[in-house]
Amino acid sequence: MESNRVNVFLNGDLNKKCEVTVHGHMTLSELVSDCKEKLDVDSHTKCKLFDSGGGELSDDDLDYLNPDEPLFLSRGEEFSKDSSILVYEPIKQLGEGGFGSVWLYEHKINKNLAALKFVPLDSLISADDVNRVYAEIGVLRGLRHPNIVQLYDAFPLRDKICFVMEYCGGGEMQQYLEEHGPISEDELYHIGCQMVEAIKYCHDMKIIHRDLKLENILFSNDSKTQIKIVDFGIAGMFAGAHSERSDAGSLLYIAPEVLTKEDNRANPVLDIWSIGCMFYYLLSGVHPFEYETQEEIIRKIVNCEYQPLPNTVSRPWHKLIRGILRRNPRRRWGSLRIIEHLYKYRFERDASLSPESEEERSPAINEPGKKSARPGKVLKVTAKPMEQGLHNKKIETHSPRKKDVRKNSKK
Incomplete structure (x- = not known):
């Protein structure tokens, strides 16, 4: 181990500190003695060294000390929890x-x-x-x-x-949209690739975020070119049939199968649905299923009823939204297909769109055992299962009413 200079504070008193050199073959006892001498602690006092998280150091830890992380010398007392924040x-x-x-x-x-x-x-x-x-x-x-x-x-x-x-100095994406209006499609291709790649990484690690929304997307800095996903407080582990179950989430971004109680297990398709809702908002300035009452929002989500994107939005985005916002989770596009689509049209804007099936053109998906809907029609699915048990669910039912960012775009 090479020599490192490390700051050492007296446990619970940051007014007393010293700098010590930790070198190869040094023992913990030698380090403690050096600290006691520099901090004017009686040499006969039995002392301990703690890292900034409150873990007591041993001889083996000396090889892995981080010079940017301070240590704390205790005169026999337990680690002061407030030392970490000081x-x-x-x-x-x-x-x-x-x-x-x-x-x-x-x-x-x-x-x-x-x-x-x-x-x-x-x-x-x-x-x-x-x-x-x-x-x-x-x-x-x-x-x-x-x-x-x-x-x-x-x-x-x-x-x-x-x-x-x-620290993400660029602030929330939601707040930025309210203040500055919608971002361009060029910017969205760049940001969208980051968003989906990060979520694919989580899914590869078997982690489902479960609460993806614009408030949980931050800009890394004021340039607004890099995003960071935050708030994994209700994340779940994906383990197939044994995945964790939860109805929690933010209503405007919750997938229909959770609301109808068909399947509330942690699954990548839940995050995919939320990504579709965010993309729709970023492209149009409104949430795809926003309405005045909670009951109507639920009905629109479970029926997969949303207005097509404006004609001013380029065609690849129309196809992407139709591929993501599908009521049948088995038919939703996966993260890899979304990434391929984004990269293709980010760098080849004039690339032709592949033919779409009738299924892709319809907002709702025909499911086994259900009557087929005519092209352009939406299958009706009852919202009663969710409404009846709503008072027991940990669901963020309403965000504050947001301004339509389309009206605030700067010229």
Whole structure:
């Protein structure tokens, strides 16, 4: 191991710190003695060293120390949970909601910016709430993709849980659309490829997001060219017939089979449906199934009733939306086919469209045992199963009414 300079703080007191050199063949006992001398701690005091997450160090850990991560010297007491947060300097609040608050912080040592999300412990009312928080931590720790927000650390404080995450300075896509109007098709090809590739990566890792929506798509920075997917709080694991079940989600983006109780297992097709809803909004400025009442929204989704895209939108997007927004999940396009379609027409705008089947031209899919619909007609599917049990479901029923971004596009 090569020599590294590491910052060491006195546990619970960041006003006392020192810098030590960790070199090859150094023992933990030697490192502790060096820290005690520099921090003016009695040499006879039995001390421990902790990393920033509260893990006690051993001799084996010295080979893997990160010079950007501080250590904490304890004089025998347990690790102070507040020590982890003290290495960050608050700058400003970024947002607040039912989940807690998000703040922009700067790391005092390496000066990197990070977004810290604080989830109050008293907001975790049920066991499901607790499981959701720790499930999100578990999922994000295992994901490494340029279009998925990175979790740097997570640790408990006295009255809250803190997520230390990659800072996305470009803000929410939803907010950007409300302020600046719709993005161009050129931009959407670029952003759409990032979005679908990130979700394909999740699916390859057997992770289903389950809550894809424009509010959970952030821009990495002010250039608005790179997106990051966030909020894996209700993500589920895909395991075929044994996949996790849940009715949770945001209503405008929930697939029809969940609303009709046909199948609420974690499955890639759920995220594909949500992607179709986002693409539709980005192309038209309105949600495909938005209506005044929750009951009407549910009816439109389960019947797959939506207005065709405006004629001003180029034909490849029409075909893409028809391929994704299909009531029968077995007939929805998969992520690979969507990616191939996006890349083909991003770089070959004049490429001819392949012939479409009658099935692709109809918003609804004929299913076994059901009467066939005439071309252009929509099969009617009852929404009663979902409506009858709605009060028991953890569903975000309404986002605040959004402005029609088509009316706000800048000239």
